[in-house]
Amino acid sequence: MRRTAFSSYHPIVNFTYFAAVLVFAMLFMHPVFQAVALVSALVNSVLLNGRRAVRFNLRFLLPLFVLMAVVNPAFSHAGVTILFYLRDGNPVTLESILYGIAASCAYATVIVWFSCYNAVMTSDKFIYLFGRIMPALSLILSMVLRFVPRYRQQVKAISDAQKCVGRDVTQGNPLRRARNGIRILSVMTTWALENAIETADAMKSRGYGLPNRTSFSIYRFDGRDRNAFAAMAGLIGVVLLGAAFGENGIRYFPSVHVKHASPFGVAVYAAYFMLCMLPAAIQIVEELKWKSIASKN
Amino acid sequence: MEIYRIKELSFAFPLQDKHALSGIDLAIGAGEFVAICGKSGCGKSTLLRHLKPILAPHGRLSGTIHYKGRPAAETDRRTQAADIGFVLQNPDNGIVTDKVWHELAFGLESLGYGQQTIRLRVAEMASFFGIQSWFRKPVNELSGGQKQLLNLASVMAMHPSVLILDEPTSQLDPISAVDFLETVSKINRELGTTVILTEHRLEEALPLADRLIVLDDGAVIADDSPRRAGAWLHGLGHPMFASMPSPMRIYAGVEAGADPAAPSPLTVKEGRQWLDRRMNGVAGGANAAIGRKRELIGESAAAQGKKPESMPSEAPPAAAEGSQSVSADGAEILPSEVPPSAAVAESRPASANDLAFADDNRMPAGAMSGNLPGSAPAADVPQSGAYPANPAINEATAREARKSAWRLLLDKPVAAPAAAPAVSFKDVWFKYDKNGPDAIKDLSFEVKKGEFYCLVGGNGTGKSTTLSLMSGLLRPYRGKVRIDGRNPAALGADELFANLLAVLPQNPQTLFVKKTVELDLHEIFDGARLTKEQKREKVEAAIRFAELEPLLGMHPYDLSGGEQQRAALAKVLLLEPSILLLDEPTKGLDGFFKAKLGEFLQKLNAGGVTIVMVSHDIEFCARYGETCAMFFDGGVIASKAAKPFFAGNGFYTTAANRMARHRWPDAVTAEDVIARCDDSR
Numbered sequence: 001m002r003r004t005a006f007s008s009y010h011p012i013v014n015f016t017y018f019a020a021v022l023v024f025a026m027l028f029m030h031p032v033f034q035a036v037a038l039v040s041a042l043v044n045s046v047l048l049n050g051r052r053a054v055r056f057n058l059r060f061l062l063p064l065f066v067l068m069a070v071v072n073p074a075f076s077h078a079g080v081t082i083l084f085y086l087r088d089g090n091p092v093t094l095e096s097i098l099y100g101i102a103a104s105c106a107y108a109t110v111i112v113w114f115s116c117y118n119a120v121m122t123s124d125k126f127i128y129l130f131g132r133i134m135p136a137l138s139l140i141l142s143m144v145l146r147f148v149p150r151y152r153q154q155v156k157a158i159s160d161a162q163k164c165v166g167r168d169v170t171q172g173n174p175l176r177r178a179r180n181g182i183r184i185l186s187v188m189t190t191w192a193l194e195n196a197i198e199t200a201d202a203m204k205s206r207g208y209g210l211p212n213r214t215s216f217s218i219y220r221f222d223g224r225d226r227n228a229f230a231a232m233a234g235l236i237g238v239v240l241l242g243a244a245f246g247e248n249g250i251r252y253f254p255s256v257h258v259k260h261a262s263p264f265g266v267a268v269y270a271a272y273f274m275l276c277m278l279p280a281a282i283q284i285v286e287e288l289k290w291k292s293i294a295s296k297n
Numbered sequence: 298m299e300i301y302r303i304k305e306l307s308f309a310f311p312l313q314d315k316h317a318l319s320g321i322d323l324a325i326g327a328g329e330f331v332a333i334c335g336k337s338g339c340g341k342s343t344l345l346r347h348l349k350p351i352l353a354p355h356g357r358l359s360g361t362i363h364y365k366g367r368p369a370a371e372t373d374r375r376t377q378a379a380d381i382g383f384v385l386q387n388p389d390n391g392i393v394t395d396k397v398w399h400e401l402a403f404g405l406e407s408l409g410y411g412q413q414t415i416r417l418r419v420a421e422m423a424s425f426f427g428i429q430s431w432f433r434k435p436v437n438e439l440s441g442g443q444k445q446l447l448n449l450a451s452v453m454a455m456h457p458s459v460l461i462l463d464e465p466t467s468q469l470d471p472i473s474a475v476d477f478l479e480t481v482s483k484i485n486r487e488l489g490t491t492v493i494l495t496e497h498r499l500e501e502a503l504p505l506a507d508r509l510i511v512l513d514d515g516a517v518i519a520d521d522s523p524r525r526a527g528a529w530l531h532g533l534g535h536p537m538f539a540s541m542p543s544p545m546r547i548y549a550g551v552e553a554g555a556d557p558a559a560p561s562p563l564t565v566k567e568g569r570q571w572l573d574r575r576m577n578g579v580a581g582g583a584n585a586a587i588g589r590k591r592e593l594i595g596e597s598a599a600a601q602g603k604k605p606e607s608m609p610s611e612a613p614p615a616a617a618e619g620s621q622s623v624s625a626d627g628a629e630i631l632p633s634e635v636p637p638s639a640a641v642a643e644s645r646p647a648s649a650n651d652l653a654f655a656d657d658n659r660m661p662a663g664a665m666s667g668n669l670p671g672s673a674p675a676a677d678v679p680q681s682g683a684y685p686a687n688p689a690i691n692e693a694t695a696r697e698a699r700k701s702a703w704r705l706l707l708d709k710p711v712a713a714p715a716a717a718p719a720v721s722f723k724d725v726w727f728k729y730d731k732n733g734p735d736a737i738k739d740l741s742f743e744v745k746k747g748e749f750y751c752l753v754g755g756n757g758t759g760k761s762t763t764l765s766l767m768s769g770l771l772r773p774y775r776g777k778v779r780i781d782g783r784n785p786a787a788l789g790a791d792e793l794f795a796n797l798l799a800v801l802p803q804n805p806q807t808l809f810v811k812k813t814v815e816l817d818l819h820e821i822f823d824g825a826r827l828t829k830e831q832k833r834e835k836v837e838a839a840i841r842f843a844e845l846e847p848l849l850g851m852h853p854y855d856l857s858g859g860e861q862q863r864a865a866l867a868k869v870l871l872l873e874p875s876i877l878l879l880d881e882p883t884k885g886l887d888g889f890f891k892a893k894l895g896e897f898l899q900k901l902n903a904g905g906v907t908i909v910m911v912s913h914d915i916e917f918c919a920r921y922g923e924t925c926a927m928f929f930d931g932g933v934i935a936s937k938a939a940k941p942f943f944a945g946n947g948f949y950t951t952a953a954n955r956m957a958r959h960r961w962p963d964a965v966t967a968e969d970v971i972a973r974c975d976d977s978r
Contacts, residue, residue, distance in 0.1 A: 123395065124395075124396055124399070139394070142393075142394040142395050142396070142399060143393060143394060143395070145395035145435075146392065146393065146394055146395040146436060146437070149435075149437040150389065150437060153437075154807075157802065157803075157804060157807050158807040160765070160770055160802065160807075161800070161802040161804075161807035161808050162807070162808075163770065163790070164768050164770075164794060164798075164799070164800035164802070164869075165794060165799075165808070165821060165868070165869065165872065166790040166791060166794045166795070168790070171789075171790045172790075172824075176824065183810050186810065187806075187807065187809065187810050190809075190854065191806055191807075194806075194854050195387070195389070195390050198385055198387060198390035198391075199390050199391070199392075199393060201352055201385065202385055202390060202391045202392075202393060202448075203393055203403075204351055204352065205349060205351060205352055205378065205383045206378055206403055206404035206407055206451070206452065206455070207374065207375065207377075207378025207379065207404055207407035207408050207455075208393075208403075208407050209374075209407075210374060210375055210378065210407050210408065210409065211409075212409035213406055213407055213409060214405075214406050214409050214410060214411065214412070214415070215406060216399070216402040216405065216406050216412060216415040216416075216419075217412075218398050218416075218433075
């Protein structure tokens, strides 16, 4: 993962941001909102993941988008503006085409937002957040993340050792393969239980189980986080206000209806745009700052 | 101040009559560095666990343990957690969480410290242990040495007043092991923390310790400064003495009964100084004769042959010159020149010294080889071709091996076996990732049939990868790998692993699949077309060979490390391989089990099995290996017969050689040095 400015913020800032944009992307079907969300999600994903994101977006997301947009009018026939009839006599309506595009747009946006989320919210940030709510759960998560790669390595070691006595899942007829697979699993289980006893000792020996356990984190909520959080909260407030006044919605069936853009509506669009582009803005500002500092040295 | 006072401590595990610990009396003062040693299963770990009652095993306990003047069992859990630090043997099992920083904080979280305190303590520890650069890494990206250092640091973060370590370096390579022990020593020196350590690597650990406690069968048999405890062990003729540092063993072997009170050397440096003093003393009277040295070498050998018992006081001038000639020539031994002791060894086969030399080659096993249960009934087992079990043959081959090593040293080639090489690599390249670095670069080497080939070298140089290429687990992207003339990656498992190739994995636990050792051995024949009778015969032969009789009914995981290794070896040998691949077989073994393993391998080798071994253990390779190859940066840099190989290295060689190489560059094992010292009398 590349180091980005936004991921260096406190996990609460990161999490709140993604929670907000994800929920908004799912709820607000207004075309302007959708366009804003999709574009900024794409921009952010490219900033975070670089060329890999571009490739993913083109290879998987675009076909998915097209497929969903085409499939919807083929199966949904609601709406009043009939364009033509299919061979089986079902009508294809303008509303269902538009709705298909909107739904697939929302879907694509959510996926792109999640790819950004994955790049920013690393496991320890997630564990930290949940540690505040449920310390025991956060420790379990951390242990699971420790054990998964370890077990994977051990399964490989066992499988290699068994392969060298002719007992691997890739050797022999299907029945023997299945038996060898089960054997590897059984060796793995024995090994895991045996070693877990020692890990339990290590935990006990370092005082695990004493009352009043605390949860340490390497994150600190500093001034920068406070500012970002305040800005975010303000923008989210404006967007929610817009939602309360019905600025963000759209009606598709039976006929398409959008509220006309009022000055207040435009302000809400702007707020939503700023919210969605926040990580990209932070990134660009930091890069410019860095360049100016570097040029002065 | 006393940290621990143990009185009359005896302990037995449930349902066992035998005491794991019996009548232990110890007092450990604050700030001491105590090393505890003993054979595997002598009760070391049990004793250590009793020092931290929360880890103490269940069983019948008598006697008392006082911690800081109060019964240890009454110490509350919080104090135990913070005050008594305990580091386990396996670095992986000690780590609980997924990130380095979280692991460092784990103990402090348990103790309920606040954010700010933990932040400071963690920062302190990371700085003290040099962890800053990998502070935010996930633990599965760390090396073994880093993991164990992390275990140590996360215990030290709680500021314990005593640090207990149970064989902390047994799973580490030599370089990380030395680093780790140095860090422990630094903690002891700079923080005054009391250290109690059990260890197999006495060569490195003893010079750091203030005090050595030797356990045997649950009782303390020596408790003194390392030098004196060593001398005491030697006096007792105890097998543990074979695990003492080489300088100490050489000293004891040479100065037998001379002056038990004199401090014996402990480090290579001290050993060198002692050797110089001694040799100068011997040579002092013979200065006049120096000019004639070369002509007299032959005579010296002859003189020795006639008078093997000659006293040091009347040291014949010629003998003194033998040593002088070598040191005068520096490190070079010309092919035409016969090293004096070689001549001696061959000219007086029955002298007392020579017998000692021969016996010493398997000294730690002591009398064990005499009562080898597997040796006698070889004739009963018609199909045990792979198990050479005749001690006479053994002796002969061992001698032969030694002789051929000498001949190689003199650059006279031994008649090479005519057949195709057992293993051959030709211009092999390998990488794990398409865009990754090459793990193996232009590797070419051959292992002849019947050779005992050791690959030595540092961590991450590609040794284990080479083994995987041999066993067909990996395929090279360029070049040829041939096992007995065939490509291992293309052969089916039935062809490759039946009667041809066997692999003993680094962790023998990965091989065990059944509840008992006996069932596990029988398991290997699942699906084989053999009668019950044949299977039983083969298994019995393997059991006798690996001396598993007392362990048959036990669960493989309940065996000690050395016993597991033997059970696994027996299992792969049931496939009757002609080539055996071993990956770090001595990892975690104590001196006693190592010697035993070495003997088994030599026995197999004498029976015609080709052995290829990857190892960090220089001492082991020098003693038992036939050919050694230095692995570096993905290729074999040099390969030679074991003794000349180590004789030619300056750093990467045995402690005995480092101690004596300025006089006898060709003396590689402690026994060689002792023999040279005796010869130069």
